[in-house]
Each structure stands twice: as C-alpha cells, then as structure tokens.
Amino acid sequence: MLSMIDLFAGCGGMTSGFAKAGYTPVLAVEWNHHAAATYAANFGEDHIRHTDIATIRDKDIPQADVIVGGPPCQGFSNLGSRNIDDPRNSLWREYLRFVRRANPSVFVIENVDRFLTSSEFALLKDEIDGYHLSAGILHAADFGVPQRRRRAIVIGSRIGPIPLPTPTHDRWHPVRAVLDGLPERPATTALPATGTDFLGTRVPGVYKSADLHIGRNPTPLSLRRYRHIPPGGGRFDLPVELMPRCWREKKTGTTDVMGRLRWDQPSLTVRTEFYKPEKGRYLHPQWEPGEHGHRVDRPITHLEAARLQSFPDEFRWCGTKVEIARQIGNAVPPQLARSIAEHLRPYLTGGAPTVPTCPLCHTFE
Ligand SMILES: C[S@@+](CC[C@H](N)C(=O)[O-])C[C@H]1O[C@@H](n2cnc3c(N)ncnc32)[C@H](O)[C@@H]1O
Structure with a gap:
C-alpha cells in the first residue's frame, strides 16, 4: 500500500488520479469549505483538514510515501531577488515543512507553467536538501485528457532520480x-x-x-x-x-x-x-x-x-x-494525475512499470 498526502487539495483532482492508481490518502489540507466538502464526499471526512495549512502542527503530520500538491503561485518572475523573507513565499515554506516532517520518498508539485521561472521555484531549489528534482512542462492531452492544458510538474525524489513521465497518447482525444x-x-x-x-x-x-x-x-x-x-x-x-x-x-x-x-x-x-x-x-x-x-x-x-x-x-x-x-477549473486533471501516479509506482515499489488505463481509449476508440 502506498500512502499519500495532498496539500492544497481543492476538490481532490490530484487525489482522484492517485487513488485510481491504488494510492491511499492519509491527509489532505484545503481551507475552502466547499472544496473540502467535495473532497470529503469522494474520499472521506476522516483525513481532510479544513483549515489554513499554517495551522497544522508538526506533530499532526503523518509519514507518507508521497506528497502531492502545488501551493498557489504568485507567478512573479523575480529570479534575481530570491528574497526568502518575501511573504509570498510562506506557502512554499509550509510545503517544505510538510516534506521535512512526512519524509516522503517522492513529492510532486503541479503548478502553472510560469512556475518554473518563479521566485518560489528558486526558493524551493535552494532550500530542499536530499531530493533530486526533475522539472518540466507536461501537456494533459498527451496523457488522455481531451484538453490542451500545459502544467509545470516537479518530481522530487530521495530514492534516486525519477524523470518526468513520457506521453501515453500519440493521438489526442477530441471534445x-x-x-x-x-x-x-x-x-x-x-x-x-x-x-x-x-x-x-x-x-x-x-x-x-x-x-x-x-x-x-x-x-x-x-x-x-x-x-x-x-x-x-x-x-x-x-x-x-x-x-x-x-x-x-x-x-x-x-x-x-x-x-x-x-x-x-x-x-x-x-x-x-x-x-x-x-x-x-x-x-x-x-x-x-x-x-x-x-x-x-x-x-x-x-x-x-x-x-x-x-x-x-x-x-x-x-x-x-x-x-x-x-473546483473544476483549478483541478489537476485526474487522468494526468493517474499517469503520474502509475509512473512513480515502480520507483517506489520496485515493481514492473504499468501503463495507465485510459477510459476514453476503451470507450470510444
Ligand atoms: C489549484 S487549487 C488545487 C487543486 C487540486 N490540486 C486539485 O487537483 O483539485 C489550490 C487550492 O489551494 C487552496 N489554498 C490556498 N491557500 C491555502 C492555505 N493557506 N491553506 C489551505 N489551502 C489553501 C485553495 O483554496 C485552492 O483550492
């Protein structure tokens, strides 16, 4: 069983894909009441914390194999300044606090594509110890989502380098x-x-x-x-x-x-x-x-x-x-999340790689 924590979980688009790939959520954090209620309706009320991430105490952060989630990014491209006291960085500090405490083998960050040139990403690279980072842009349509959606994905691993997943679809599904x-x-x-x-x-x-x-x-x-x-x-x-x-x-x-x-x-x-x-x-x-x-x-x-x-x-x-x-527009497409989850599994378990099932390939083609 692989356990996961979803930070800034929204309605749970990311968790939805990881759960389909067999991961078990042990903690999710989301402060919006309606989004947290949607998360609870799908994945249970027992492990969703409906609060500001900053209020969760270290001692309440469980160990987990994987942390997923992307703190909202201000998108300011000020790589030069790297001011670690910038208040906009506080959510990143929270993310790093969870990584240090839960000690996951792997973490995954999803964000807007300009994130990779942001001060937040620069801060993350400066402050994270012991994790190899792979970063790039993934296109949801390459993974079976009928949508052009470019997202920055960062995989942090302390069990050896893990590349980003390669596309599972050479033909894009249409509307x-x-x-x-x-x-x-x-x-x-x-x-x-x-x-x-x-x-x-x-x-x-x-x-x-x-x-x-x-x-x-x-x-x-x-x-x-x-x-x-x-x-x-x-x-x-x-x-x-x-x-x-x-x-x-x-x-x-x-x-x-x-x-x-x-x-x-x-x-x-x-x-x-x-x-x-x-x-x-x-x-x-x-x-x-x-x-x-x-x-x-x-x-x-x-x-x-x-x-x-x-x-x-x-x-x-x-x-x-x-x-x-x-909730819908903010979510990581579950099929993209599932592709990432399946890609990570062999690194986490030593098992054989699997190709994610694509419901659209099965239903329509
Ligand atoms: C882009 S959405 C996440 C989408 C989610 N990953 C998914 O796949 O559905 C970012 C979420 O972070 C939440 N958020 C922002 N600041 C927060 C904070 N300080 N504490 C907890 N949640 C926060 C927002 O309410 C929003 O739902």
Missing part, C-alpha cells in the same frame, strides 16, 4: 469523446436544492455529475452573438454591430474569447469561469451555418467542463455553481 450524447438543452439552470452537513456547516450538495448539467439564461443579444461564431472561431467573427465597444476598439489580442470549441480537437484550457463565453473558448461545438443550421448556442455546462477535465462521472460535488466551477 467529441466526452460531450457527444449529452443533452444539448439542459433541463434546468439551477442545482437541486439539497444540502449536506460538512464538519458542522451546511453546504450545497452532495451532487451527482448529472446534476451539474445546468444551463444558463443568456440575453437575446448574447444569443445573437453566439449564433455568428463557428467552431474554432471567436470574437473576430462577430459583425461589427454585435461587438461590444471594447472589442471593436481592440482589434488585436486574445482570439479565444467568445470562442467555440471544435468537435474533433481537444478543448483549450478549462479555467474557473468556463460558464462565461466572454472568458475563453467555451461555446458548445455544435454549429452549422444558415438560418436553419443545427446549432447549440450556449457555453459548456459544469458536467461538460468536468468531463473535459477527465473527472469520472461517479465523482460527487458540493458547493454553489460558482464554487464548483472553481
């Missing part, structure tokens, strides 16, 4: 693999009015994945805009009279906003506000030209976003619509 067949018109715009007690406080949920297939109420102007945007297109496809003034005046810049997905490609990165088309390429991929063309003029639902993040349908959710969207 179609997870969105095809879901109702085009969600039956409701609200989550069911249920609540559950989590550590003495009421939170909305627990929801099944199907509950997350919720629509929105776009204005007539929004609907007229969506209608003009073909797969792969975006705000530049709008006729001038439908452009908001700020876009009319800004002729260059992000092309993804008000974008429409393509059925036969992975999505772009699913962020925390995927339900707002003006924030990225989040319009449903179904679109045909012409007055009577078959179009689905809405952003993706929470269920669709969770599937693009490779969350299994059996995953359970707690929180408001906004909080659940944040």
Whole structure:
C-alpha cells in the first residue's frame, strides 16, 4: 500500500488520479469549505483538514510515501531577488515543512507553467536538501485528457532520480469523446436544492455529475452573438454591430474569447469561469451555418467542463455553481494525475512499470 498526502487539495483532482492508481490518502489540507466538502464526499471526512495549512502542527503530520500538491503561485518572475523573507513565499515554506516532517520518498508539485521561472521555484531549489528534482512542462492531452492544458510538474525524489513521465497518447482525444450524447438543452439552470452537513456547516450538495448539467439564461443579444461564431472561431467573427465597444476598439489580442470549441480537437484550457463565453473558448461545438443550421448556442455546462477535465462521472460535488466551477477549473486533471501516479509506482515499489488505463481509449476508440 502506498500512502499519500495532498496539500492544497481543492476538490481532490490530484487525489482522484492517485487513488485510481491504488494510492491511499492519509491527509489532505484545503481551507475552502466547499472544496473540502467535495473532497470529503469522494474520499472521506476522516483525513481532510479544513483549515489554513499554517495551522497544522508538526506533530499532526503523518509519514507518507508521497506528497502531492502545488501551493498557489504568485507567478512573479523575480529570479534575481530570491528574497526568502518575501511573504509570498510562506506557502512554499509550509510545503517544505510538510516534506521535512512526512519524509516522503517522492513529492510532486503541479503548478502553472510560469512556475518554473518563479521566485518560489528558486526558493524551493535552494532550500530542499536530499531530493533530486526533475522539472518540466507536461501537456494533459498527451496523457488522455481531451484538453490542451500545459502544467509545470516537479518530481522530487530521495530514492534516486525519477524523470518526468513520457506521453501515453500519440493521438489526442477530441471534445467529441466526452460531450457527444449529452443533452444539448439542459433541463434546468439551477442545482437541486439539497444540502449536506460538512464538519458542522451546511453546504450545497452532495451532487451527482448529472446534476451539474445546468444551463444558463443568456440575453437575446448574447444569443445573437453566439449564433455568428463557428467552431474554432471567436470574437473576430462577430459583425461589427454585435461587438461590444471594447472589442471593436481592440482589434488585436486574445482570439479565444467568445470562442467555440471544435468537435474533433481537444478543448483549450478549462479555467474557473468556463460558464462565461466572454472568458475563453467555451461555446458548445455544435454549429452549422444558415438560418436553419443545427446549432447549440450556449457555453459548456459544469458536467461538460468536468468531463473535459477527465473527472469520472461517479465523482460527487458540493458547493454553489460558482464554487464548483472553481473546483473544476483549478483541478489537476485526474487522468494526468493517474499517469503520474502509475509512473512513480515502480520507483517506489520496485515493481514492473504499468501503463495507465485510459477510459476514453476503451470507450470510444
Ligand atoms: C489549484 S487549487 C488545487 C487543486 C487540486 N490540486 C486539485 O487537483 O483539485 C489550490 C487550492 O489551494 C487552496 N489554498 C490556498 N491557500 C491555502 C492555505 N493557506 N491553506 C489551505 N489551502 C489553501 C485553495 O483554496 C485552492 O483550492
């Protein structure tokens, strides 16, 4: 049995992948009440600490084979300064405190891609003793996630160098693999009015994945805009009279906003506000030209976003619509986490390497 600690656990995307690969979580730390409740609904209440990481005492940190998690990174690229008293570094100090105390054979950090040039990473390299570090960028689509999502991954090992995993997929899964067949018109715009007690406080949920297939109420102007945007297109496809003034005046810049997905490609990165088309390429991929063309003029639902993040349908959710969207967009795609977990196992156990099962390869190809 391999044990793990998940720091800054969110809803547990990372734990989900590691658990599928057979690891057992012995501690998770997450201070957001709704995210911690989602974690508890999936992995149990017994080992989740719903608190600021700084409040956990050394004596309450158990030993574990692996620590995973990435402290939120400010993303300041000030490699030159390396000011170890910078308050932004305090979460990194916490991470290092857990590594020293739990003494894992391996730790894994996931973060935004600019992390590798940040002062936080410089601090980590300066302060960590006895661990060999492998660092680089992994692309979720290379590991069976139907999404282009680049993430910095650092593997720290005190049992000899461990390289980053190599891609398991030479063909990327398209959006179609997870969105095809879901109702085009969600039956409701609200989550069911249920609540559950989590550590003495009421939170909305627990929801099944199907509950997350919720629509929105776009204005007539929004609907007229969506209608003009073909797969792969975006705000530049709008006729001038439908452009908001700020876009009319800004002729260059992000092309993804008000974008429409393509059925036969992975999505772009699913962020925390995927339900707002003006924030990225989040319009449903179904679109045909012409007055009577078959179009689905809405952003993706929470269920669709969770599937693009490779969350299994059996995953359970707690929180408001906004909080659940944040949990989904912040998560490490479970299928990427599972690939990392399977990659680490032979180094930890001396066993033979295994190739992670990919549910999409099995179901759709
Ligand atoms: C990027 S998310 C983690 C996602 C997670 N790894 C997953 O796969 O689902 C970072 C999390 O750190 C939590 N967090 C930030 N500061 C914290 C602190 N001081 N103590 C505990 N949790 C914290 C946030 O609430 C957020 O959920």
